[in-house]
Amino acid sequence: MSGDFPEQAAEMLQRLRGATPRVHCLMNTVVQKPVADGLSALGAIPSMTSSVDEVSGFVAKADALVVNLGTLDDQRRQAIRLALDTVQDKAKPWVLDPAHCDYSPPRATFAQELLARGPAVMRANASEFVLLSVPDTVVGVRTGASDLVRQGERSLAIENGHALTAKVTGTGCLSGAIIAAFLAVERDAFQAATAAMLVVGVAAEIAGETAHGPGSFEPAFLDALDRIGPAEITKRARVAHAQD
Numbered sequence: 001m002s003g004d005f006p007e008q009a010a011e012m013l014q015r016l017r018g019a020t021p022r023v024h025c026l027m028n029t030v031v032q033k034p035v036a037d038g039l040s041a042l043g044a045i046p047s048m049t050s051s052v053d054e055v056s057g058f059v060a061k062a063d064a065l066v067v068n069l070g071t072l073d074d075q076r077r078q079a080i081r082l083a084l085d086t087v088q089d090k091a092k093p094w095v096l097d098p099a100h101c102d103y104s105p106p107r108a109t110f111a112q113e114l115l116a117r118g119p120a121v122m123r124a125n126a127s128e129f130v131l132l133s134v135p136d137t138v139v140g141v142r143t144g145a146s147d148l149v150r151q152g153e154r155s156l157a158i159e160n161g162h163a164l165t166a167k168v169t170g171t172g173c174l175s176g177a178i179i180a181a182f183l184a185v186e187r188d189a190f191q192a193a194t195a196a197m198l199v200v201g202v203a204a205e206i207a208g209e210t211a212h213g214p215g216s217f218e219p220a221f222l223d224a225l226d227r228i229g230p231a232e233i234t235k236r237a238r239v240a241h242a243q244d
């Protein structure tokens with residue numbers, strides 16, 4: 001595909017490292033640690049509190065927010081509403097990750113309500129993505145063997161990645177958090193989401209070259225997120241026209 005997405009991604013990665021953006025994560029409790037580690041390795045600064053007393057203050061100090069519904073409960077719903085009031089008030093970008101909305105109709109309804117509150121990007125796996133109606137104002141990212149980035153009629157596919165990524169819990173959640181980190185330095189949400197998924201996909205490929213299974217893949221992936229630079233991205237990026 002024509003377009004300068006790899007070059008833009010390489011340049012954005014350098015900008016991200018220069019800015020060390022703060023990313024507040026309303027993250028499910030299963031994967032808080034790997035998501036924080038992945039953001040730190042890449043060059044962002046994670047925070048995770050979901051306390052209703054503190055969340056507005058944390059979000060006000062952050063450069064971007066990711067809202068992940070993986071371990072939703074009443075307190076987290078309240079924290080999400082407070083966080084979204086703050087991002088709206090301060091005009092900060094945020095990412096919706098409707099994790100496991102395919103397991104739970106009330107969660108899918110809540111995710112659809114949140115889509116109306118104006119995330120810049122929604123990141124979901126294929127089973128979640130198909131259930132939700134993404135407004136044309138929101139960039140949809142559907143992760144899988146190939147990562148689809150779509151907004152209205154515009155779409156592309158990122159073909160980079162490694163199959164072991166799907167065997168490590170939380171790599172999709174980390175993708176959402178990394179998209180938020182890129183949104184902190186790039187307000188064009190389509191470009192930011194594409195750059196984030198290129199970085200994740202190329203880092204996964206690098207990790208896959210030395211990993212022997214999911215256990216050794218996880219630390220190798222962290223190392224790759226730390227070491228990856230503009231040259232690896234422009235050399236390895238595979239961006240194609242989306243098939244659907």
Ligand SMILES: Nc1ncnc2c1ncn2[C@@H]1O[C@H](COP(=O)(O)OP(=O)(O)OP(=O)(O)O)[C@@H](O)[C@H]1O
Pocket residue numbers: 099124125126143144145146147160161162163164165166168169170171172173174175200
């Ligand atoms: N078959 C595959 N080959 C290569 N990469 C894959 C494959 N399946 C998923 N991935 C990658 O793995 C990561 C997780 O994607 P997936 O769609 O499994 O998300 P998820 O189910 O929400 O993950 P989680 O809930 O564990 O965080 C993404 O970065 C995606 O690009």
Ligand SMILES: Cc1ncsc1CCO
Pocket residue numbers: 028029030031070071099100169170173
């Ligand atoms: C396993 C699991 N259960 C709730 S969230 C989560 C991690 C992301 O899928």
Ligand SMILES: [Mg+2]
Pocket residue numbers: 125166172
């Ligand atoms: Mg998965």
